[in-house]
Amino acid sequence: MNTTIDRALVQKLPLFVRAGDAGTEAILATAVSRRYGAGAKVFDQGQAADQFFILLHGCLRVSQTTSTGQPIIVRIVNPGELFGIAKALRRTDYPGTATAVSESIALAWPMVAWDGLFERHAALAVTAMQTIGGQLQQAHARIRELATENVERRVAHTVLRLVSQLGKPEAGGTRIDFPVSKQDIAELSGTTLHTVSRVLTAWEGHGLVQGGRQKLLVRDLARLQQISDGIL
Amino acid sequence: MNTTIDRALVQKLPLFVRAGDAGTEAILATAVSRRYGAGAKVFDQGQAADQFFILLHGCLRVSQTTSTGQPIIVRIVNPGELFGIAKALRRTDYPGTATAVSESIALAWPMVAWDGLFERHAALAVTAMQTIGGQLQQAHARIRELATENVERRVAHTVLRLVSQLGKPEAGGTRIDFPVSKQDIAELSGTTLHTVSRVLTAWEGHGLVQGGRQKLLVRDLARLQQISDGIL
DNA sequence: CGCTGTATTGACAACGTTCAACGGTTGTGG
DNA sequence: CCACAACCGTTGAACGTTGTCAATACAGCG
Numbered sequence: 001m002n003t004t005i006d007r008a009l010v011q012k013l014p015l016f017v018r019a020g021d022a023g024t025e026a027i028l029a030t031a032v033s034r035r036y037g038a039g040a041k042v043f044d045q046g047q048a049a050d051q052f053f054i055l056l057h058g059c060l061r062v063s064q065t066t067s068t069g070q071p072i073i074v075r076i077v078n079p080g081e082l083f084g085i086a087k088a089l090r091r092t093d094y095p096g097t098a099t100a101v102s103e104s105i106a107l108a109w110p111m112v113a114w115d116g117l118f119e120r121h122a123a124l125a126v127t128a129m130q131t132i133g134g135q136l137q138q139a140h141a142r143i144r145e146l147a148t149e150n151v152e153r154r155v156a157h158t159v160l161r162l163v164s165q166l167g168k169p170e171a172g173g174t175r176i177d178f179p180v181s182k183q184d185i186a187e188l189s190g191t192t193l194h195t196v197s198r199v200l201t202a203w204e205g206h207g208l209v210q211g212g213r214q215k216l217l218v219r220d221l222a223r224l225q226q227i228s229d230g231i232l
Numbered sequence: 233m234n235t236t237i238d239r240a241l242v243q244k245l246p247l248f249v250r251a252g253d254a255g256t257e258a259i260l261a262t263a264v265s266r267r268y269g270a271g272a273k274v275f276d277q278g279q280a281a282d283q284f285f286i287l288l289h290g291c292l293r294v295s296q297t298t299s300t301g302q303p304i305i306v307r308i309v310n311p312g313e314l315f316g317i318a319k320a321l322r323r324t325d326y327p328g329t330a331t332a333v334s335e336s337i338a339l340a341w342p343m344v345a346w347d348g349l350f351e352r353h354a355a356l357a358v359t360a361m362q363t364i365g366g367q368l369q370q371a372h373a374r375i376r377e378l379a380t381e382n383v384e385r386r387v388a389h390t391v392l393r394l395v396s397q398l399g400k401p402e403a404g405g406t407r408i409d410f411p412v413s414k415q416d417i418a419e420l421s422g423t424t425l426h427t428v429s430r431v432l433t434a435w436e437g438h439g440l441v442q443g444g445r446q447k448l449l450v451r452d453l454a455r456l457q458q459i460s461d462g463i464l
Numbered sequence: 465c466g467c468t469g470t471a472t473t474g475a476c477a478a479c480g481t482t483c484a485a486c487g488g489t490t491g492t493g494g
Numbered sequence: 495c496c497a498c499a500a501c502c503g504t505t506g507a508a509c510g511t512t513g514t515c516a517a518t519a520c521a522g523c524g
Binding site: 064066067068070072074088089090091095118119122125126128129130132133134135136137139140142143144146147148187190191229230 | 298299300302304306321323327350357360361364365366367368369371374375379380419461462
């Protein structure tokens with residue numbers, strides 16, 4: 001699974017731009033490159049956190065399972081973002097399970113290198129901060145939605161967030177170009193797949209979206225925005 | 233409102249323990265101490281973020297108001313925690329409103345000093361990281377609750393969290409020793425004050441808690457735990 | 465071709481919000 | 495010192511949204 005590090009992929013990332021050439025080499029010295037096929041797990045919830053990662057290519061889904069067994073999706077990881085940084089949360093185990101949604105490549109460092117790297121390279125500290133900061137803002141947005149909005153608005157928000165993170169323009173709309181099941185949307189929205197199904201069929205009737213098995217094409221972004229803002 | 237910095241309050245905080253004596257002096261050089269009476273606002277949602285803070289003494293409540301005007305409480309700030317660190321979230325304005333719940337003292341730095349302090353003092357970076365990391369974990373816990381649990385469990389979680397952050401042991405139970413209105417609990421739990429009232433009266437009937445005007449005494453922590461875990 | 469995972473749909477029950485009215489406490493001004 | 499207003503909390507009833515249960519359909523895959 002280990003391969004040589006692809007410099008072309010690395011050089012574009014904000015982290016390494018910030019670090020400069022010398023810094024980049026120093027940071028990469030202790031890293032290994034890993035490849036994960038679609039569906040492969042990078043780490044499991046509860047497992048000892050002995051590595052941290054940055055995603056170079058592809059897309060991951062981080063989910064947690066509650067004590068009652070109900071799963072929720074915590075985060076979608078995009079290229080350039082750090083993940084598995086349990087140490088930043090003062091944890092020794094991973095709080096969630098990371099699964100590759102599509103074919104992915106990540107750099108991995110041993111967690112013992114964390115403190116040293118963090119202190120020596122401000123660029124890493126800044127990137128880690130921004131990753132966590134971004135997550136925190138998304139988390140607060142979700143809390144606001146879950147606490148104050150009805151299902152339809154929440155689903156609209158979820159779809160819009162997916163579009164902005166993973167959307168690809170296409171004739172007649174924007175496609176979410178990786179397998180999203182209704183179950184996924186339900187877990188992101190805090191509802192059940194049944195209700196999601198109902199909402200989406202209603203939207204489809206009005207020509208807002210076009211669904212399919214693990215597929216979704218958004219036809220009318222503006223209208224979706226209005227729904228998510230509570231105007232409709 | 234400015235006063236001299238109380239070293240006794242400062243020295244105990246993890247941030248300054250980590251920074252050492254020399255580091256502490258350097259960090260404090262650009263800080264001013266501020267006092268806020270109960271109910272006073274430290275900053276307002278949307279206001280330009282020109283300062284960041286660490287709470288020395290007292291207790292703050294950070295809340296956000298949604299576009300529809302419904303408020304939710306985002307965070308309770310305890311002594312030793314950083315707050316108003318908009319820069320870490322890559323924002324130029326404060327995302328919420330910070331209000332002193334009880335008489336409070338905070339240190340304030342101009343936001344322009346952020347980058348310099350952050351790079352020069354790893355202790356500050358670590359503390360900031362831990363503050364945000366802790367918030368992120370709490371946020372994820374709340375998301376899990378809101379997405380999967382019924383109102384009673386959520387209220388139980390909220391009360392337990394309040395107890396662990398602000399509880400004072402007392403004859404016959406643990407008191408939350410600052411004014412908590414049912415409205416506050418409702419906003420933290422993502423429900424309405426009516427429902428909170430019903431839940432608490434039911435609990436009171438079973439001897440779990442004892443309520444009062446803006447007061448709450450928890451009599452049976454273990455049982456509350458069980459409710460929050462879904463055992464009851 | 466049957467199996468498994470995913471999706472659709474209807475009927476129904478329940479939980480929680482909304483609406484409305486009322487009771488009690490605190491603080492204020494005459 | 496009392497009357498009054500403002501605020502906080504309680505409670506009942508009705509309504510609506512959403513989850514639950516159940517049956518069915520369909521696609522992909524061995």
